[in-house]
Amino acid sequence: MFNGKLHGLTAACAAAAFAVGGAAGGAAWADPDDHELVIDGESIVTEVAAQPGNPLGTLYSGWRYRTPETQALQMDDFENPVMLQVDLARDVWSVAEGEAGKSCALCHDDVEVSMIGVKAGYPKMNAGAGKAFALEHQVNACRTERMGADAWKWESQDMIGMTALIGLQSRGMPVDIDDDALAPVIAQGKDIYNTRFGQLDLSCANCHEDNNGVMIRADHLSQGHGNGFPTYRLKWQGTGTLHRRFKGCMDNIRAEPYKRGSEEFTALEAYIAWRGQGLSVETPSVRN
Amino acid sequence: MAAPKPRVKVPNSAKVGEVIEVKTLISHPMESGQRKDKSGAIIPRKIINKFVATYGGEEVFSVDVGPAVSANPYIQFSMKVPAAGDLHFAWTDDDGSVYEMTKSIAIA
Amino acid sequence: MTFTRRDTLVMGAGAAALMALPLSASAATDEAVAAAIAAFTGGAATAAGGVDIGAPEIAENGNTVPIDVSADGAASILVLAAGNPNPGVATFHFGALAVPAAATRIRLAGTQDIIAVAKMADGSFREARRTVKVTIGGCGG
Numbered sequence: 001m002f003n004g005k006l007h008g009l010t011a012a013c014a015a016a017a018f019a020v021g022g023a024a025g026g027a028a029w030a031d032p033d034d035h036e037l038v039i040d041g042e043s044i045v046t047e048v049a050a051q052p053g054n055p056l057g058t059l060y061s062g063w064r065y066r067t068p069e070t071q072a073l074q075m076d077d078f079e080n081p082v083m084l085q086v087d088l089a090r091d092v093w094s095v096a097e098g099e100a101g102k103s104c105a106l107c108h109d110d111v112e113v114s115m116i117g118v119k120a121g122y123p124k125m126n127a128g129a130g131k132a133f134a135l136e137h138q139v140n141a142c143r144t145e146r147m148g149a150d151a152w153k154w155e156s157q158d159m160i161g162m163t164a165l166i167g168l169q170s171r172g173m174p175v176d177i178d179d180d181a182l183a184p185v186i187a188q189g190k191d192i193y194n195t196r197f198g199q200l201d202l203s204c205a206n207c208h209e210d211n212n213g214v215m216i217r218a219d220h221l222s223q224g225h226g227n228g229f230p231t232y233r234l235k236w237q238g239t240g241t242l243h244r245r246f247k248g249c250m251d252n253i254r255a256e257p258y259k260r261g262s263e264e265f266t267a268l269e270a271y272i273a274w275r276g277q278g279l280s281v282e283t284p285s286v287r288n
Numbered sequence: 289m290a291a292p293k294p295r296v297k298v299p300n301s302a303k304v305g306e307v308i309e310v311k312t313l314i315s316h317p318m319e320s321g322q323r324k325d326k327s328g329a330i331i332p333r334k335i336i337n338k339f340v341a342t343y344g345g346e347e348v349f350s351v352d353v354g355p356a357v358s359a360n361p362y363i364q365f366s367m368k369v370p371a372a373g374d375l376h377f378a379w380t381d382d383d384g385s386v387y388e389m390t391k392s393i394a395i396a
Numbered sequence: 397m398t399f400t401r402r403d404t405l406v407m408g409a410g411a412a413a414l415m416a417l418p419l420s421a422s423a424a425t426d427e428a429v430a431a432a433i434a435a436f437t438g439g440a441a442t443a444a445g446g447v448d449i450g451a452p453e454i455a456e457n458g459n460t461v462p463i464d465v466s467a468d469g470a471a472s473i474l475v476l477a478a479g480n481p482n483p484g485v486a487t488f489h490f491g492a493l494a495v496p497a498a499a500t501r502i503r504l505a506g507t508q509d510i511i512a513v514a515k516m517a518d519g520s521f522r523e524a525r526r527t528v529k530v531t532i533g534g535c536g537g
Contacts, residue, residue, distance in 0.1 A: 066456060067452065067454065067455075067456040068452075069452045069455070069456065069461075069462050070456050070457075072462075073460075078295065078297045078311055078313070079311070079313075079362065081313070081360045083295070084293055084295060084313065084315040084360060085315070087293065087295070088290060088293060157290060207535075216535065217531075217532065218531030218532055219531075219535055234456065234457035234459050234460045235457055235459065235536075237317075237358065237359040237360075237459045237460065238359070245536050248535070248536035249535060249536045252535050252536060288456045288457050307495060320503070322481060343493060346491065346492075346493075347489075347491045348491045348492075348493045348494050349488070349489065349490060349491060349494040349498070350488075350489045350491075351486050351487065351488050351489070351498070351500075352486060352487040352489075353486050354482070354484045354485050354486055355482070355503075356477055356480055356482070356484070356485040356486075356502050356503045356504075357485065357486055357500055357501070357502055357503070358459060358460045358461075358500075358501040358502055358503055359459075359460075361500065361501070362462075362499075362500055362501045363498065363499075363500050364464075364498065364499040364500070365488075365490075365494055365495070365497070365498045365499075366494070366495040366497060367493045367494045367495065368493050368494075368495070369493075370493065
């Protein structure tokens with residue numbers, strides 16, 4: 001899709017970026033660094049060969065593109081700012097809510113046992129609803145249908161905390177979704193990923209596939225994986241969802257963004273999960 | 289905003305005279321008073337403005353905190369442990385609220 | 397000359413790896429910094445050195461820049477950000493049991509100097525400065 005000219009330009013600007021940035025840090029700004037992610041003694045895989053048919057050759061976690069100071073924030077569960085919210089969610093887990101008078105704990109018991117590996121398999125095809133579910137959809141399905149409680153807003157602190165808590169139970173496990181069941185959704189997501197949007201007429205692929213590793217102004221472009229969400233972004237000075245990140249990108253390219261929780265963003269999330277399979281879940285991660 | 293929640297990392301025990309590292313965090317937006325809302329009006333300042341750590345009732349370490357300290361303020365210091373005791377932390381908000389936490393340190 | 401989007405991306409990438417945020421007119425003036433130091437020292441002069449400032453050479457985002465300060469024998473350390481709208485950041489006070497060192501995370505409005513002024517036990521003052529380059533990276537909302 002992108003001809004050799006752009007690849008040539010990519011190599012040129014990679015070299016130029018390295019030349020300019022070399023004085024600052026020594027390591028090549030063009031490539032992700034070779035640091036190892038160890039969180040409180042546990043080693044997390046941040047580099048893995050992509051599966052056949054993946055436009056990327058080697059998958060690198062977004063963690064590998066960040067400065068050492070940003071990386072350090074994720075390597076210590078005390079210093080990780082998301083953990084404050086995870087603690088709050090732990091409390092919420094055990095509190096009964098809604099007309100049925102149930103708490104999460106009533107059905108799911110200990111979150112650290114029942115939720116192992118759950119996030120790693122999301123998005124998931126939900127047979128009952130006949131559509132793909134992100135983890136947030138499932139949490140709200142439980143709340144509204146089983147607990148008789150109100151749905152949480154997609155970007156609410158409650159939802160972010162809870163999906164961070166659940167995601168944490170998959171940390172270190174490879175992203176592994178059901179490719180077959182999600183095939184049409186992944187295809188839809190791939191379509192969106194490669195479609196140019198907005199006044200700037202850019203697609204996700206333009207930056208994250210053709211120019212990952214390169215600097216866009218002062219941002220070291222990653223491959224755009226979703227394995228660490230919800231994530232604490234220094235820019236947000238807060239934790240946010242993957243769909244918020246999608247929306248922000250679309251805003252930046254002056255496009256009308258899809259809605260958080262929409263079919264389109266869920267399809268995009270599914271494609272991104274497919275594209276990032278094998279990388280470890282890093283939820284809750286820290287990014288720039 | 290949810291009530292600010294503090295977290296501290298302090299060793300459970302130390303030898304007499306040992307220097308220990310103390311890490312503290314508290315969830316707080318640290319609204320600097322520089323930001324504007326959608327209508328252009330300044331969002332009023334609301335920050336944690338003081339942090340005090342006392343041991344055995346005596347002040348060990350304190351910080352006059354300004355709005356340039358990042359949201360979810362992280363403060364780290366080190367101290368010598370003279371004897372077993374309680375390390376008490378207090379964070380003061382602009383609105384007068386005080387958030388507290390205490391950790392006991394035993395002698396190893 | 398017309399630039400295609402690809403050209404813009406390439407030019408921007410090559411030239412701006414260290415793009416620093418230019419400070420606006422609302423950045424602290426030298427007078428404000430001097431006044432903050434004078435308020436801390438009571439007008440006394442400061443001697444250079446004896447205070448260490450740890451900070452990244454390049455901060456990926458100005459919202460959360462980890463710094464640490466230390467000064468052997470200090471009773472308190474004032475931290476200023478010379479390029480912020482208001483220079484005051486924090487003042488650390490050390491009791492008898494404390495090691496005179498502390499770390500925190502601060503907001504920097506742009507590339508600027510961090511200044512640390514230590515009040516020593518004997519009443520004298522020491523000062524150090526360190527430049528932090530602040531980038532405005534971070535696409536996506």
